[in-house]
Amino acid sequence: MSTIEKIETTVNPEPKIISSEKGSELTGSQAVLEALIVEGVDTVFGYPGGAIMPIYDALYDYHDKLKHILVRHEQGGIHAAQGFARSSGKTGVVFATSGPGATNLVTGLADAMIDSTPLVAITGQVFAHLLGTDAFQETDVVNITTPVTKWNYQVTDATEIPAVLAKAFYIAGSGRPGPVLIDITKNAQMQKFSYEGYKKCNHVRSYRPKPIVRKEYIEEAAKLINEAEKPFVIFGQGVILGRAEKEFKVFIEKAGIPSAWTILGLSALPTDHPLNVGMLGMHGNYGPNVMTNECDVLIAVGMRFDDRVTGRLDKYAKQAKVIHLDIDPSEIDKNVKATVGVWGDCKETLPLLTKAVEAKVYPQWLEKFRACDAEENKEVIFEELHPSTEKLTMGEVIRNLNELTDGNAIIVTDVGQHQMVACRYAKFNQSKSNITSGGLGTMGFALPAAIGAKFGAQDRTVVAIIGDGGIQMTIQELGTIMQTGINVKIMILNNEFLGMVRQWQQLFNDRRYSFVDIASPDYVMVAKGYGIEGQKVTQRDNLKQALQTMLEHKGSYLLEVMVGKENNVFPMVPQGCSVSEVRLK
């Protein structure tokens, strides 16, 4: 079996040259593509269909400027756009047709909404005169997607297109980013109009992307930090979205404060940084969870106190004064009452705070985290990474992977046990390297997101780590890999169970394993059918070599690793418990 070869997509041998000069006559579809080009978009994920055909027809003349990736399902398309956005820091773009094409985007929109991913989704819609008549493939997409978009709009006239798309890109990418959906009726796509050029948008009067920083809050926050004896920083994706990794590092280094991350904040600070004390939340590290309820000042940076992070709220950090830095004012006091709320972009607030805090170290306080680490290492980590069991563990797979990538790969995870294990143990040296579905917990996210992530960061190794449940939700995207020839490493950690649900059933439902024993196809054979090389590993002796083969392989590769069936992820903060009640077994 030869390695995967890129199948050449048909290209238009004689693309028309489209003039985008002011005053030239363009169709609505051409105006859409001109907008994308001015916005710096070079890659679009999508799937054609009746109502978006005019845009696809126009695309035929633009293939030298816009790369279109044909996915196998619209959900795959939007997850790929998410992966692209997360690895590149740019706005992801996805095309879909009306009706089922558009409704297939909903999961991805919801995912992007809760994880603040900048996206512009463009959907075709039936002719304007057919709206509301239950026309073929007509769905009220704007109303369906209202709760899962930052903004959405239906275009029925081509002249609106440049301004609407400018607004869409501005809203998607500014402030707290999010998904925007633009629904364009077929007549508007076809309509010719006099093109007046594309003007980027930088102001919408009813919209404030970021509040102005108030000096007095910075001062109050700095005062609390300077007086603290046991300060603790917890950070989230806001640091990455604000492109403030450097500012963040400078801040914690000067203030000497131990810092823990949410899974979306992971990779904003190198894993082996001396002040990085680990992961927060339900399956986070022991120290960060316990110390949350022992610190005297809790400094939250760009995170939103998700229930998976806080556990029981009325027993969360009650002893601490809370400083909350966030760009979204509605997040402050939403779940945890802040003593000082610092509104603003952390790219601006962190340097101000750094200036105002005293340079300090807290060796005794840090030692407490280290003591917790030692205990967690003894009870959980050592056995997970160096198991004495015959069966492989997920942790040792990640450990071996770390040794080969040295923390330089982009790791894309799906949802479940493997996700928690990967986040806990994967090593990261640089930002935008951990891509996962955090808030929504979308199984099936990883494979398409990894494809998108690779398109967004082509010089980097992308490893998708997926469970045997999640891979079967979007396995059709292997076809996208086949056709584009993109190089994505796919690692399936197969425990022959829907592992996380099984773990809960074991711990809380008296081992009543209700519908969690999921069967798998022969993944290596499936991959082969798509022209993707692969192998299956069941023995420890073969693991490292197999990982090496996967990483060194020219092109995509699928590695299935059979791991212990009934392994559990620990530590664990059981639902409804306080973070200080975190269980080690």
Place this chain on the structure above:
Amino acid sequence: MRQEFTITVYTENHIGLLVRIATMFSRRKINIESLNTSPSEAEGIHRFTIVINETEEVVRKLARQIEKQVEVLKAYYNTNDEIVWQELALYKVPTDEIAEKVKVERLLREYGARAVVIRKDYTIFETSGHREETEKLVEVLAPYGLIEFVRSARVAIIKDSKGFHEKLKEFDDAEPGEEQIENEFLDKQDEVFTM
């Protein structure tokens, strides 16, 4: 403690915004007691008046979530003693009943009602006031064959408001935004980017 709150939302006048605002309530399973949409004192700015029964904490968070919506300029919430409000009610009764059995004049005076339409077969009264007041008249008219009754949503003016421009400026001073300058554009719809 749950109590009646009136939320006043200043928005762009765009299709679909009603759904966006309504879902803020429905996704939290909060019933909207009354909802009114109308123009406001600022040209091109729409005003929603929404009444709900909730705790102050819930209403405060809700107002922030509403304000977060791209097309919403501001959301305020007030207790009943911070506002002046009215509801309009219409009553349709058979004219002969009224003429024979009730002293119309007394009725009108007592309830501040006035006749909008008087026909041979029916008469329509109109009154405005608080809910208890408009409801009282329903009780009074019921024995005389009330044919139809309808009441409007609440409209409310915030006592302590110097109008939207001033209020917005106050907010800007307290919570400055990057586009503070946007106030200057409020009445110049054509010169700003709106969609």
